[in-house]
Amino acid sequence: MKQDTNFTNQEFRVIGTRVKRPDGIDKVTGRARYGADATAPGQLVGMFLRSPHAHARIKKLDVSRAEKLQGVKAVITSADLPDEHCGGDRELLNILENCMARGRALYDGHAVAAVAAVDATTAKKALKLIKIDYEKLPHVTDVDEAMQADAPVIHDWVYTVGVEPQPNKPSNVSMRAQFGHGDVEAGFKEADVIIEKSYKTGQTHQGYIEPHACLANMSPDGSGELWVTTQGHFAYRNTCAQILGLNMAKLKVTSSEIGGGFGGKTHVWIEPIALALSRKANRPVKVVMSREEVFRASGPTSSTSIDVKIGATKDGRITAATSECRYQGGAFPGTWALIGAMTSFAPYDLKNVQTVSYDVVCNRPKVAAYRAPSAPMAAFAVESTVDLVAQELGIDPIDFRILNAAKEGTQSSYGPVYGPIGIGPTLDAAKSHPHMKAKLGKNQGRGMACGFWFNFGGQTSTTINVAADGTVNLSVGTVDVGGSRASLSLICAEELGIPYEQVKAHIGDTAALAHNDMTDGSRGTFASGMATIVAARRTIEVLKQRAATAWEIPVEEVEWKDGCAHAVGEAHADKAPLSLAEIAANTENTGGPIAGHNEFVADGAGVSFASHICDVEVDPETGSTRVIRYTVIQDAGKAIHPDYVEGQFQGGAAQGIGWALNEEYIYGDDGRLQNPGFLDYRIPVCSDLPFIDTQILEIPNPNHPYGVRGVGETSIVPPLAAVANAVSNAVGVRMTQVPISPPRILAALDAESA
Amino acid sequence: MSGAHVSTTINGDAVEFACPQDESLLDALRNRVGLTGVKEGCGTGDCGACSITLDGRLVCSCLVLGVEANGKQIGTVEGLADGDQLHPLQEKFIEHAALQCGICTPGFLVAAKVLLERNPDPSETEIRYALAGNLCRCTGYDKIVRAVQAAGKEMRKQNKKKAKKKKKK
Numbered sequence: 001m002k003q004d005t006n007f008t009n010q011e012f013r014v015i016g017t018r019v020k021r022p023d024g025i026d027k028v029t030g031r032a033r034y035g036a037d038a039t040a041p042g043q044l045v046g047m048f049l050r051s052p053h054a055h056a057r058i059k060k061l062d063v064s065r066a067e068k069l070q071g072v073k074a075v076i077t078s079a080d081l082p083d084e085h086c087g088g089d090r091e092l093l094n095i096l097e098n099c100m101a102r103g104r105a106l107y108d109g110h111a112v113a114a115v116a117a118v119d120a121t122t123a124k125k126a127l128k129l130i131k132i133d134y135e136k137l138p139h140v141t142d143v144d145e146a147m148q149a150d151a152p153v154i155h156d157w158v159y160t161v162g163v164e165p166q167p168n169k170p171s172n173v174s175m176r177a178q179f180g181h182g183d184v185e186a187g188f189k190e191a192d193v194i195i196e197k198s199y200k201t202g203q204t205h206q207g208y209i210e211p212h213a214c215l216a217n218m219s220p221d222g223s224g225e226l227w228v229t230t231q232g233h234f235a236y237r238n239t240c241a242q243i244l245g246l247n248m249a250k251l252k253v254t255s256s257e258i259g260g261g262f263g264g265k266t267h268v269w270i271e272p273i274a275l276a277l278s279r280k281a282n283r284p285v286k287v288v289m290s291r292e293e294v295f296r297a298s299g300p301t302s303s304t305s306i307d308v309k310i311g312a313t314k315d316g317r318i319t320a321a322t323s324e325c326r327y328q329g330g331a332f333p334g335t336w337a338l339i340g341a342m343t344s345f346a347p348y349d350l351k352n353v354q355t356v357s358y359d360v361v362c363n364r365p366k367v368a369a370y371r372a373p374s375a376p377m378a379a380f381a382v383e384s385t386v387d388l389v390a391q392e393l394g395i396d397p398i399d400f401r402i403l404n405a406a407k408e409g410t411q412s413s414y415g416p417v418y419g420p421i422g423i424g425p426t427l428d429a430a431k432s433h434p435h436m437k438a439k440l441g442k443n444q445g446r447g448m449a450c451g452f453w454f455n456f457g458g459q460t461s462t463t464i465n466v467a468a469d470g471t472v473n474l475s476v477g478t479v480d481v482g483g484s485r486a487s488l489s490l491i492c493a494e495e496l497g498i499p500y501e502q503v504k505a506h507i508g509d510t511a512a513l514a515h516n517d518m519t520d521g522s523r524g525t526f527a528s529g530m531a532t533i534v535a536a537r538r539t540i541e542v543l544k545q546r547a548a549t550a551w552e553i554p555v556e557e558v559e560w561k562d563g564c565a566h567a568v569g570e571a572h573a574d575k576a577p578l579s580l581a582e583i584a585a586n587t588e589n590t591g592g593p594i595a596g597h598n599e600f601v602a603d604g605a606g607v608s609f610a611s612h613i614c615d616v617e618v619d620p621e622t623g624s625t626r627v628i629r630y631t632v633i634q635d636a637g638k639a640i641h642p643d644y645v646e647g648q649f650q651g652g653a654a655q656g657i658g659w660a661l662n663e664e665y666i667y668g669d670d671g672r673l674q675n676p677g678f679l680d681y682r683i684p685v686c687s688d689l690p691f692i693d694t695q696i697l698e699i700p701n702p703n704h705p706y707g708v709r710g711v712g713e714t715s716i717v718p719p720l721a722a723v724a725n726a727v728s729n730a731v732g733v734r735m736t737q738v739p740i741s742p743p744r745i746l747a748a749l750d751a752e753s754a
Numbered sequence: 755m756s757g758a759h760v761s762t763t764i765n766g767d768a769v770e771f772a773c774p775q776d777e778s779l780l781d782a783l784r785n786r787v788g789l790t791g792v793k794e795g796c797g798t799g800d801c802g803a804c805s806i807t808l809d810g811r812l813v814c815s816c817l818v819l820g821v822e823a824n825g826k827q828i829g830t831v832e833g834l835a836d837g838d839q840l841h842p843l844q845e846k847f848i849e850h851a852a853l854q855c856g857i858c859t860p861g862f863l864v865a866a867k868v869l870l871e872r873n874p875d876p877s878e879t880e881i882r883y884a885l886a887g888n889l890c891r892c893t894g895y896d897k898i899v900r901a902v903q904a905a906g907k908e909m910r911k912q913n914k915k916k917a918k919k920k921k922k923k
Contacts, residue, residue, distance in 0.1 A: 024848035027856030028840065030791015030831040034857060037790040120781075121774065207891050209795040209803055210857040259793070259857025260891050291796040482854035482892060643851035647893055651854065654894030678800035678889060686895040687879075687886040 014493050015706060018643045019500050021486040023257070032257045035213030035229030040284035043215065044073055044116040046277050047123040047287070048270070049130050050297060051105030051112055054139035054363040054671020055154070058103055058112060058132060065129040066115055071122035074281035075130075076114045076273060078102040085245035094332040096243045098366045099272050105134070106154065106331035107363045108672040109296025111269075116277040116285045139363040139671040143328035144305050146172040146362045154361050158333060172361045174333030179341050179414045180322075180354035187320025187352030191311025195388045199381040200737045201720065202664030203303035203328065206370050207655070207683045210259020211289040212298060216274035220282055223250040228271055231261040231479050232518025237510045240272045244279075251275075254509040255479045262655070263369030266518050267299055295676035299368025300665060302327040302336050306381035308344075316395045316403045320352040321345050321413075325378055329359050330366040339374035342414035343717075344382050346452035347401070347423045347609055349410040363671050369520060371652060372453040372713035376659065376720050380738060383449035383721030388734065397448060397725070398436075401611075402427045422635025422699040423450060423609035429695055430611040435631040444617045444628065445730025451610045451717025455710030456521025457602035461514035462531035464492065464539045466594040470581025472496065475508035476528040477516025482651075482712070483644035484524040490640055491529045491706075495536030497563035498580055514599045522710025525640055527602035533705050539596030546590040547578045604703025608710060610634035612653065612718035616726040620749065623742030625661055625727055631693040637701040637709030649715045650692040656719025658684045664739050762823045764789070765833025773820040780804045782820035783830065791831040791860045795889065802888030805861035806830050812868040814887075831860035834867065842908040843867055843901070852901035854892035861888045866902045874910055878903070 026032040063075045078100045086092035096102075101112045113130050117123035138152035145151055153170050160167050162176040188194055210229055218224035224246070230236050233255040241248040258265060270287045278285040289298070305326045312318045323344040327337035337357035344355045390400035405423045412418055430436070430448060440446060465473040474492045478484065485505040493500045517523070540560045547565030548555040551572070559566045564577035587593055615629035632649040639645040662682045666674045675681045700707025720738050728734045733748045757772045764787065771786045780797075783789045783806070792815055795801035799814040806815045807829035808822075834841040843863050846852070853859045862885060869876060869884040876884065881902050882895070890898060 018851070020848050021851070023856070024853070025840070025844075027853055027859050028831075028844040028847050028863060029835055030789070030860045032856055033790070034793070036784075036794065207889075208855070208857075209801055209889055209891055210793070210855070211795070257857075258855055259795075260855045262891070288794075291798065291801075483851065643897075644854070647851055647854050647897060650894035650896045651892045655891065677798055678796050679798065683889060683891060684894075685886045685889065686899065687882040689882075689895055691878075691899070692894050692896045 014490050014500050015640055021483050023485055034210055034257045034259050036288045038215045038227045040215055040217055043284040043286050044281055045120045045123045046116045046274050046285040047127055048111045049113040049127045051110040053105055053134055053136055054108050055137040056105045056134040057137060059135050060133040062131040066126040069126050069129060071118040072115055072126045073283055074116040074277045076276050085243055092243055107365050114273045114277060116281050141362050141364055141667045141671050143303055143326050143360050146360050158361060173358050174361055175359040177338040177341055177357045182352030184320040184322050184352045184354045188311045190319040192314045193392045194311040195385055196309040197385050199306045201304045201377040201380060202739055203300050204659050204663045205295060205300040206262035206264035208260025208262060208264055211291060211294045212270055213288040214271050214274050215286045216278040217284040218275050218279040222246055226253045227256055229256050229258050231265045231520055234510050234515050235518050236268055236271055239268050240275055243272050244275060252509055252511045255507055258479055258481055261481055262371045263373055264299055266520050267368050269298055292676045296673050297365055299366055301370035302329060302367050304377040308381045308385040310385050310389050312389050316393055316400050318350055318404045321350055323355045325357040327359055328362045330364045332366045334359055334367055336367055336374045340378040343375040343452055344378040345413035347406055347450040348404045349406045350413060353413045371716040375453060375717045379451050379717045380720035384724055387725045398427055398431045419702055420699055422697055425697050425699060426609055426611040426633045429633045430613055433631055435613045438629060443730055445726045446615050447722050447725025447729055448613045449718040449721035449725060451714050453714040454607055455605040456523040457527050457605040458517035458523055459515055460527040460531040460602045461516050461599040462528055462535045463597040464535045466584050468584055470584045472503045474503055474505040475513055477508050477513040478519045478524045478528045479507055481519050487525045487640040488528055488532050491532045492536055495533055522712040526605055526708050526710050529708055530602045531598045534598035535596045542594050543583050546583050549590045551575055606637050606701025606709035608635050608714045610714045610718055612722040614722040614726045616730055618727055618730045623745035627657055628690055632715055633695040634714055635697045635699045636711045638698050638707040639696050645696055645711050646694045648711045649694045652715025653692050653719050654684050654689060656716045657723060660720045660723035660738050662739050758821045760821055760824045762826055762828055764828045775821055777820045778816050779818040779820045779823050780815040789830050789832055793857055793860055802861040803858050805864040812865055831863055834863055843905040846901040846905040850897050850901035852897040858890045862898060870906050870909055
């Protein structure tokens with residue numbers, strides 16, 4: 001949808017105000033219902049048995065004793081889940097196998113069987129009665145090791161895609177991808193300074209506080225309902241129906257309130273199995289993951305190993321840049337490294353750039369999206385190297401970035417030519433921000449870094465229903481992960497010209513609306529907002545027609561303004577405006593109920609950039625790091641509800657800080673995850689962080705009627721590098737591996753002094 | 755495992771329930787009493803989503819057995835509001851956008867209430883340490899701390915008014 005947009009004089013009535021969110025009271029009173037908060041008459045408790053091995057052949061799987069236990073109503077193994085419904089689709093087969101091991105357990109925590117019983121005690125007892133003979137197989141959990149020629153090959157059907165000639169032997173490298181333009185060899189020859197460095201990042205988890213949970217209710221006739229915490233109930237419906245051989249329209253999926261997702265609730269794990277248990281037992285089945293299961297068996301993000309090389313002239317122009325990104329994708333092929341390669345150098349205007357990526361299969365849980373998936377790791381490697389080049393040249397790191405920043409018309413490192421973008425303005429804002437003038441004390445250091453995210457559009461469907469009293473229901477199909485019902489109500493109110501309080505937004509289930517893609521890619525407010533604008537404008541067309549009918553004049557003589565129909569022209573001077581409520585009260589006589597809807601692909605998402613500044617204090621005795629000051633500057637395009645835009649900035653920064661300093665999956669030599677809990681996988685707590693300052697920039701996205709870009713993800717991209725640059729400046733040693741944990745800092749300091 | 759009969763007071767009301775002796779108070783509150791405002795984030799006392807008060811003391815209900823609640827006073831998020839009058843903490847959490855997904859909010863509210871009852875005028879650092887047992891993954895805590903500060907201020911104002919009224923009487 002290409003819009004003619006005049007942003008310069010765009011004045012808003014309610015957009016940009018900080019209204020109270022419509023779901024606020026439900027959420028502060030405990031009334032809001034999340035994934036685990038639903039119940040159904042006669043419901044059973046579903047539980048999983050999971051592999052204790054990183055890689056093992058399942059020689060024998062005997063569930064007969066569990067089935068015989070009093071109170072057990074169904075037991076499911078891969079034998080109950082035929083692969084015929086997948087129709088040979090490799091991706092669906094992978095999802096099915098990830099939900100339930102098929103002859104082989106591929107990672108510690110991989111589900112091998114599930115039971116449904118009358119209560120948790122019985123279900124637990126039943127799991128203990130399942131007898132499995134495992135034959136342990138060689139495993140590999142490190143991305144670099146998995147790429148070695150002598151590494152155990154996990155799948156005999158994985159041949160590297162994207163290399164010529166196609167390999168004749170399977171390997172753990174599922175894909176190679178390459179992006180860039182120009183001649184990097186020639187570019188490096190022009191450079192006065194070249195810095196080349198290797199980096200590693202630990203595997204992190206989205207860490208949403210609400211574990212995966214669902215309530216499945218299947219009938220023997222193949223129809224069913226699923227209540228589930230998800231970022232995309234339509235996608236869950238489609239996937240569950242496909243792998244279980246159900247008709248999509250007969251499976252109604254309702255998204256509960258979602259207790260955090262950050263990309264981690266975009267894939268199915270327990271849901272198809274819960275449905276299969278319910279089908280087999282012919283009873284509702286509720287499944288709630290434990291925290292340990294969430295860590296071991298949902299979809300964390302990749303661990304990575306990345307090489308970066310940047311060359312620049314003495315006057316600070318980058319002449320060439322390359323990156324090689326190796327992303328650990330878990331037990332099945334993915335496309336995560338590809339995104340790393342695409343985003344690596346996105347903030348910069350480069351004549352010669354080449355990025356290469358490798359997706360690598362390992363004996364770890366299948367990786368899922370995590371907020372700007374794959375971008376933070378690449379940004380960590382690139383932004384650290386950018387700092388090193390600036391340092392070598394004796395140029396201020398912000399000035400060096402400003403010299404090389406992409407602008408409108410720049411060909412991005414991943415291909416497209418940029419329209420109006422915000423990287424330059426965020427850097428200028430960083431340079432003049434008071435944070436830069438704050439004095440640093442002993443053992444303190446400052447760092448900054450930039451970040452980029454594409455933002456998505458995608459399939460979207462929205463409906464507006466006008467009630468008889470003139471209040472309005474707005475149904476959207478993008479799950480509200482952080483306040484989007486408030487933003488979308490504002491947009492609806494803005495368009496219709498009515499007060500915000502007159503709009504009630506809710507998330508429609510899969511039977512109420514046409515398909516909606518998931519809330520991912522920062523698309524919720526962008527795409528559903530755009531769809532709401534179109535739906536509202538269509539509603540207005542209907543309202544105008546109704547007013548015309550009531551007045552018995554042509555619709556061309558009716559105008560919509562400030563929530564009322566106005567009859568235009570001298571001839572109609574006697575006609576008082578008709579309000580939305582007045583028109584709504586008279587629908588019986590003017591043509592029936594009033595609704596407006598829109599189904600489309602929300603094209604034209606605008607890329608977004610951020611610059612972050614971070615101050616840290618490092619204790620040289622213990623190696624412990626404290627973030628003492630943090631500033632996020634990001635281009636939102638247009639901030640619909642500034643509070644929740646700031647909230648996205650702050651939340652992403654906090655997650656990035658955790659990634660930079662503490663968070664990491666730790667695997668033992670046995671390939672088992674050693675820290676599957678919040679005690680040992682430590683996410684930032686309130687006392688770890690300072691206030692996180694934010695500055696919203698608004699460089700309008702020309703493809704959106706209000707200029708909106710996505711805001712959810714970019715904020716997690718810069719922190720790894722911003723923190724690493726700050727720590728490196730504080731201790732005088734370059735930190736090339738995150739998390740920058742105390743032992744790593746002490747080791748780096750020891751190595752430096754030795 | 756045999757069940758046990760538990761008599762308790764929840765948010766001021768007498769409540770009785772029966773539960774297995776090894777069942778957590780969290781599970782009993784959610785599944786037997788129906789108070790699903792008490793959330794489970796970890797089940798190991800690390801996230802604070804299940805925070806409640808037990809005889810006025812802040813606890814993780816996942817680390818308490820249901821049977822331990824016998825004869826005790828329980829306070830949950832469901833008991834914070836006074837009829838249709840929200841608690842100042844509830845008001846300020848909404849006003850300051852201190853919640854995004856909201857799953858941690860019940861625990862934060864209960865923990866913050868205990869803090870403000872003990873320390874009506876806490877410093878930022880005191881707030882941060884008092885709430886360090888409650889994990890939030892959405893907000894970066896910024897707006898939560900600001901909401902607690904604002905609620906503290908509001909409650910001090912209300913208390914002053916009450917004290918004045920009492921004096922007049």
